[in-house]
Amino acid sequence: MKKQITEIRFHGRGGQGAKTAADLLAQTALEAGKHIQSFPEYGPERAGAPMRSYVRISDEVIDLHCGVSNPDIVAVIDPTLLSINPPVTEGVGKEGILLVNTNEKPEDIRKKLNFKDGTVYTVDATKIAYEETGLPLPNTAMLGAIIKATGIITIDHLKDQLTKKLGKKLSPEKMAGNIKAITKAYDTAVKG
Amino acid sequence: MSKILPLTGDHAASESMRQINPDVVAAYPITPATEIVMSFSQIVANGLADTEMVPVESEHSAMSACVGASASGVRTMTATSSQGLALMWEVLYIAAGMRLPIIMHCVNRALSAPINIHGDHSDGMGARDTGWIQIYCENAQEVYEMGIFAVRVAEHKDIMLPVMVNQDGFITSHAIEGVKMFEDADVKKFVGEYVPNMPLLDVKNPVTFGPIDLQDYYFEHKFQQAQAMRDSKKRIVELFAEFNKFSGKKYELVEQYKMEDAEIAILALSSTCGTTRVVVNELREKGIKAGMIKIRVFRPFPMDEVAAACKNLKALAVLDRADTCSGEGGAVFGDVCTAIYNLNEKKVPAINYVYGLGGRDIDEAQIKNIFNELVDIAKTGQVKTVLNYSGVRI
Structure with missing residues (x-):
């Protein structure tokens, strides 16, 4: 029953937009x-503190109301x-996907984390965000990479949702920048 | 077409309040109910509800203002949590004793000390004897729907009691889920216009609320109040039938999942029921006859329905997300045992699990462990320990 549900865990730091990214997805x-x-996993909320945010997506009604332990x-x-300890790969199975915002190669990340099975994707989301939006906020770019890695939603759907949700908050230039960042992250995410 | 909106449990509550458009909301924000008060204030400020929003200086004042507003003859709502509910304490009894149909969203959260902002049922369970009707919700959809339903329950002329709609702090209140909305006009029609029975402000027909009532009549009034709670069960069942017709849902006092041939079952409240349902499905695939009983309406206590659901079981576990500190476990367990003892010829071996205090997660593994123990009890008929704890380091 459970495997009809796709479970996603975001690791970020308070203020980086992990919750916003999870909500948008x-x-x-x-x-x-x-x-x-x-x-999100609410602990002591403060900027810079490690935090997790969870997403479940399914074709069926989702009855589970516990945290995600096997994303x-x-x-x-x-x-x-x-x-960090426990490691970000905790609970990830053989079919699991690990996506990291980094300028390193997937092979290096795999070695660093001793992550043997599963798939690794890397994307330099902070750099992309900085170039396209002028801000080092990698959350929307990460969503572009998630789409590349999973195909769980389409890039057009995401763009529509982003415009709907943040259209009033962001200037047209910032919005265009975010949409460019999503596309660029989608195009440049590397599998390894 | 009805829309499906991405809403947290808190926003599901405030959206139902927008559609109900109550006359008065007096509230003081407290985590994790803050977003109900915050978003409903925005709704009023944006002109989407013409409610008189009364921001007060404490929860004691919030409930006092609700009592005054409701007694004057208008539809009144509020929201709170944990310490906020605790501070309302004496006024909760006054609201119920004065038979005022106030509706409250209570986002269940642990009580201090130690201080903790996360979900458990300590607040709601502590208020179980205040004379409020209590409904416990599994997810945001239920919060939305029961928030609307509660209006009809509270204001039914044969009930006239305040209603508390409970949801799990953070687990439900801060998780976004898809919530299927009713049309504004349909909700307006379903809740109808509030016609107070004997409003305080009807100066042509003056009445007194809350006068002194000593040895001569206090007992009779308290008996009437308790009788109203007893009688409300039948009315709530009738109202569920009406609501189900309106919504296409199948709400009952007690929900039974795969109980037709179940030999072992877990009884619980709120969000834990969903996770339990998933585990029941897994066990059924292995041929284990497991089931789940969810108490939706905890006050009035559905004694007959709970006893009937447990009638053919070989083992039962009752889950309590609050410890009474009586030394003997949780409040739900006590009530369930009373039902079984009084009404069932065959007394099913029953155990109690206190779990999830202060928001401690309850996952499938913990629920599986409890079911495993029930399998053993069903086999041997032997209960090792009646009171148990799940997910705690002892």
Whole structure:
């Protein structure tokens, strides 16, 4: 029953937009007719503290109301979290996908984390975000890479949702920058 | 076409409040109910509801203002959590004793000390004897729907009692799920216009609320209040039938999942029921006859329905997300045992699990362990320990 659900865990630091990214992903899937859950792990909320955010996406009603312990996809928004304990790969199975925001190669990340099975993707999301939006906020770019790695939603759906959700908050230039960042991350994410 | 919106449990509550458009909301924000108060304030400020929003200086004042507003004869709502509910304490009894149909969203959270902002049922369970009707919700969809349903329950002329709609702090209140919405006009029609029975502000027909009531009549009034709670069960069942017709849902006082031929079962409240349902499905695939009982309406206590659900079981575990500190476990367990003892010829061996205090996660593994123990009890008929704890380092 459970494997009909795709479970995603985001690792970020407070203020980097991991929750916003998780919400955007879930809301985009909802618009595409899926059942969704998106919930952050609330600890002592403060900028810079390690935090996790979870997303479940399914064709069926989602009854589970516990944390995600065996994610299908792990998205590491802040590469400095690669050294945390428990490791970001905790609970990831053989079919699992690890996606890291880094300028390193997938092989190097695999070695560093001793991550033997599963698939590794890397993308330099912070650099892309900085170039396209002028801000080092890699969350939207990471979503582009997640789409590349999973195909769980489409890039057009995500762009629509981003415009809908942040259109009022962001200037047209910033919005265009974010959309460019998504596309660029999609195009440059590397599998290894 | 009805829309499906991405809403947290808190926003599901405030969206239902927008559609109900109550006359008065008096509230003080407290985590994790803050977003209900915050978003409903925005709704009022944006002119999407013409509610008189009363921002007060404490929860004691919030409930006091609700009592005053409701007694004056208007539809009144509020929201709170944990310490906020605790600070409302004396006024909760007054609201119920004065038979005021106030509706409250209670986002269940642990009580201090130690201080903790996360979900457990300590607040709601502590208020179980205040005379409020209590409904416990599994997810955001139920929060939305029960928030609307509660209006009809509270204001039913044969009930006239305040209603508390409970959801799990953070687990439900801060998780985004898809919530299928009713049309505004349909909700307006379903809840209808509130016509108060004897409003305080009807100066042509003056009445007194809350006067002193000593040895001569206090007992009779308390008996009437308790009788109203007893009688409300039948009315709530009728209202569920009406709501189900309105919504296409199948709400009942007690939900039974795969209980027709179940030999072992877990009884629980709120979000844990969903995770339990997933485990029941897994066990069924292995040929284990497991089931789940969910108490939706905890006050009035559905004694007959709970006893009937447990009638053919070989072993039962009752999950409590609050410890009474009586030394003998949780409140739900006590009530369930009373039902079985009074109404069932065959007394099923029952155990209690206190779990999830202060937001400690309860996952499938913990629920599987409890079911494993039930398998043993069903086989041997022997209960090792009645009171158990799940997910705690002892």
